[in-house]
Amino acid sequence: MTKLNRKTKLTMLFVILTIPLLMLAGAKLGNRYYYLISIVIMALSMIPFFVSFESRKPQARELVVLAVMTAIAVISRSVFIALPAFKPMTAIIMITAMAFGAQAGFMTGCMSAFVSNFVFGQGPWTPWQMFAYGLAGFITGLLGETGVLKKEKKWPVVIYGGLLVLLVVGPFLDICTLFLTAAMPTSTSASAVLLSGLPYNAVHATATVVVLALLYGPIMEKLDRIKVKYGMMEDIQ
Numbered sequence: 128m129t130k131l132n133r134k135t136k137l138t139m140l141f142v143i144l145t146i147p148l149l150m151l152a153g154a155k156l157g158n159r160y161y162y163l164i165s166i167v168i169m170a171l172s173m174i175p176f177f178v179s180f181e182s183r184k185p186q187a188r189e190l191v192v193l194a195v196m197t198a199i200a201v202i203s204r205s206v207f208i209a210l211p212a213f214k215p216m217t218a219i220i221m222i223t224a225m226a227f228g229a230q231a232g233f234m235t236g237c238m239s240a241f242v243s244n245f246v247f248g249q250g251p252w253t254p255w256q257m258f259a260y261g262l263a264g265f266i267t268g269l270l271g272e273t274g275v276l277k278k279e280k281k282w283p284v285v286i287y288g289g290l291l292v293l294l295v296v297g298p299f300l301d302i303c304t305l306f307l308t309a310a311m312p313t314s315t316s317a318s319a320v321l322l323s324g325l326p327y328n329a330v331h332a333t334a335t336v337v338v339l340a341l342l343y344g345p346i347m348e349k350l351d352r353i354k355v356k357y358g359m360m361e362d363i364q
Contacts, residue, residue, distance in 0.1 A: 204247070236259075305317055
């Protein structure tokens with residue numbers, strides 16, 4: 128495994144401390160400032176990414192590629208608006224993270240959740256969704272950077288994607304429901320919410336597995352060609 132660099136540690140600091148504290152502060156304020164909190168979360172998600180450019184001049188095409196991947200993630204969620212539990216978006220975020228690292232994965236996850244909610248509806252749940260999908264990108268990128276997940280081995284990534292949704296992303300979104308609907312969450316209410324969300328999360332996990340199985344190889348091949356051709360993200364990992 129490779130040693131985590133300072134950029135990754137900075138992102139980890141934002142993920143573990145700053146953003147969850149910001150979300151809890153929003154809950155204490157009665158979730159009246161979710162737009163402001165969402166914008167601040169987006170800004171925080173971008174800071175570590177731009178720090179990665181400190182040793183070289185950033186190239187616009189690097190940001191364009193991430194913007195394109197974010198757009199693909201948004202579209203992949205929007206086309207299944209009639210089946211809201213079927214969310215290919217998580218798989219696209221994971222592919223981006225495997226290609227460009229934890230910082231890019233976290234930023235893509237946050238941005239995708241925020242932008243796609245202009246279709247699905249903004250609300251006090253938006254910051255929670257931004258963090259959940261950003262966390263999916265961050266964890267995936269982190270595992271890719273440290274060598275736990277090998278970019279060239281598709282099936283471990285596919286299996287991991289399903290487990291990530293079932294064990295992390297889905298339950299975290301269920302906890303959001305708990306905090307937004309219960310004045311004083313209890314273990315009983317938490318168990319009820321998590322159990323009721325299990326079928327929904329299972330569909331979400333299935334969508335992630337299917338999309339990764341079908342598109343991980345082709346998209347990753349295209350992204351690798353772009354990186355080699357234009358010398359992109361060469362110092363991020």
